[in-house]
Amino acid sequence: MSTKNEPLHMVMADAEGQIFDHPELLMLCRHGRQWGPPRPDEIIPLPKESELFLLPGRHAVGLDSQGQIQVTDDLAVAAFLAPAHTISAHPCYATADQAPMLPLFAYGAVGFAHGRFFVCAKKVDNDPRQQFSHIPRKRIEQKAAELKKRYADNRLVQHIINNCVARYDCPAARNFALGRFEAPLPSSRTCNARCLGCISEQEKHSPIAVTPQCRLGFTPKASEIAQVMQIHASREREKPIFSFGQGCEGDPLQNASLLEESIAIYRQGGGAGTINVNTNGSRPEVLPALAKAGLTSIRVSLNSARPELYRFYYRPKTYQFSDALESLRCARRLGLFVSLNFLYFPGISDTEEEFEALSQLVGENGVSLIQLRNLNIDPEWYLKNVEQGPGLPATSGMGLSSFLKRLKRRCPWLQFGYFNPWLGERAEISAPLPGDWQVPSPEDCKN
Numbered sequence: 495m496s497t498k499n500e501p502l503h504m505v506m507a508d509a510e511g512q513i514f515d516h517p518e519l520l521m522l523c524r525h526g527r528q529w530g531p532p533r534p535d536e537i538i539p540l541p542k543e544s545e546l547f548l549l550p551g552r553h554a555v556g557l558d559s560q561g562q563i564q565v566t567d568d569l570a571v572a573a574f575l576a577p578a579h580t581i582s583a584h585p586c587y588a589t590a591d592q593a594p595m596l597p598l599f600a601y602g603a604v605g606f607a608h609g610r611f612f613v614c615a616k617k618v619d620n621d622p623r624q625q626f627s628h629i630p631r632k633r634i635e636q637k638a639a640e641l642k643k644r645y646a647d648n649r650l651v652q653h654i655i656n657n658c659v660a661r662y663d664c665p666a667a668r669n670f671a672l673g674r675f676e677a678p679l680p681s682s683r684t685c686n687a688r689c690l691g692c693i694s695e696q697e698k699h700s701p702i703a704v705t706p707q708c709r710l711g712f713t714p715k716a717s718e719i720a721q722v723m724q725i726h727a728s729r730e731r732e733k734p735i736f737s738f739g740q741g742c743e744g745d746p747l748q749n750a751s752l753l754e755e756s757i758a759i760y761r762q763g764g765g766a767g768t769i770n771v772n773t774n775g776s777r778p779e780v781l782p783a784l785a786k787a788g789l790t791s792i793r794v795s796l797n798s799a800r801p802e803l804y805r806f807y808y809r810p811k812t813y814q815f816s817d818a819l820e821s822l823r824c825a826r827r828l829g830l831f832v833s834l835n836f837l838y839f840p841g842i843s844d845t846e847e848e849f850e851a852l853s854q855l856v857g858e859n860g861v862s863l864i865q866l867r868n869l870n871i872d873p874e875w876y877l878k879n880v881e882q883g884p885g886l887p888a889t890s891g892m893g894l895s896s897f898l899k900r901l902k903r904r905c906p907w908l909q910f911g912y913f914n915p916w917l918g919e920r921a922e923i924s925a926p927l928p929g930d931w932q933v934p935s936p937e938d939c940k941n
């Protein structure tokens with residue numbers, strides 16, 4: 495979509511919450527510490543099923559015709575994008591002294607032109623699995639109620655319906671209710687990390703007042719987990735995917751033997767489909783048994799491929815960054831499909847430092863896919879704390895599009911996406927085995 499005939503105007507909201515565009519001031523956006531107009535290659539129309547947020551205690555700012563930054567009295571506005579989209583810039587605003595910390599969402603920069611909203615973002619996955627606007631809410635509720643009644647003795651079914659569908663509106667849980675795509679398998683009450691942006695549990699003195707979900711309050715039995723898988727496979731007959739490691743739980747590898755037993759029950763009963771674990775990757779030693787039981791893929795979360803920034807965000811309690819890397823290698827050797835859940839933060843994740851570290855990590859550790867998720871956190875708070883902690887990268891962000899192009903050039907087998915792919919029971923893998931990667935010459939990796 496071209497906006498070249500009309501620049502993007504600043505978007506703001508009045509005290510009544512009415513959102514409108516400024517007649518003169520132009521949109522500014524933030525790439526890390528840098529403020530400026532959006533890059534032409536990062537503007538897309540606001541995707542369907544996205545939402546606009548008002549940012550409390552934050553004044554909208556824009557660029558006047560003299561190129562000067564102007565602070566308005568109006569509230570700043572941000573976009574929370576539909577799944578499958580990665581934001582490439584945050585909004586610019588002036589924060590008042592008493593402004594509350596923003597809750598755990600991703601805040602995309604938004605502007606207005608040609609009678610519509612535009613955002614700085616990229617669609618990174620064409621899979622429609624988390625599109626719901628064509629499905630009446632009533633239908634999801636009906637299907638959920640049927641499952642709840644039919645499986646009254648299964649505590650995991652009850653948790654998914656009562657909490658994940660009804661309270662958290664979790665897309666994976668809604669898909670389980672509808673019997674399509676990927677089903678969630680929450681199983682763990684505990685975690686061995688203390689992520690700054692954990693959405694299921696924060697410490698008592700955390701500045702993050704509320705988490706969008708609550709930590710699972712019981713440990714399901716293997717038979718309950720296997721039954722959830724069987725229910726889902728009986729309804730999504732073509733491409734069922736099952737994923738341990740959800741927003742409402744700790745890290746699933748904390749209960750590795752429970753996962754092993756559930757997977758074995760399901761597979762021994764002839765269960766088909768892709769079984770995946772989303773994890774911090776802290777326990778490589780448990781992966782061989784899981785692979786033997788019938789696990790297909792693993793997705794390891796990282797906010798950074800550099801140990802200092804990783805430790806700053808994950809605050810691991812009982813493991814090291816090197817254990818997460820060992821999990822990637824171990825999984826690849828076992829024939830598991832390996833993804834990263836890369837928590838992208840514009841202006842930090844796409845710097846030269848991060849590109850070098852991430853491309854090396856991908857090449858050396860058998861990674862096939864990077865899922866480009868947004869780091870859900872107050873952007874100013876994160877920047878300030880990174881600056882005071884491990885330090886901000888010395889270089890500026892190169893932009894999401896350039897970052898992905900350069901990664902692909904250096905690691906040609908690498909795929910990008912947003913969701914865990916359907917892979918059958920066992921994936922075809924083209925990522926090199928650990929130790930086999932030859933670093934391409936600088937000539938091959940030019941911009």
Ligand code: SF4
Nearest residue numbers: 685687688689692744
């Ligand atoms: S690894 Fe997951 S569950 Fe554990 S603290 Fe981080 S976000 Fe929370």
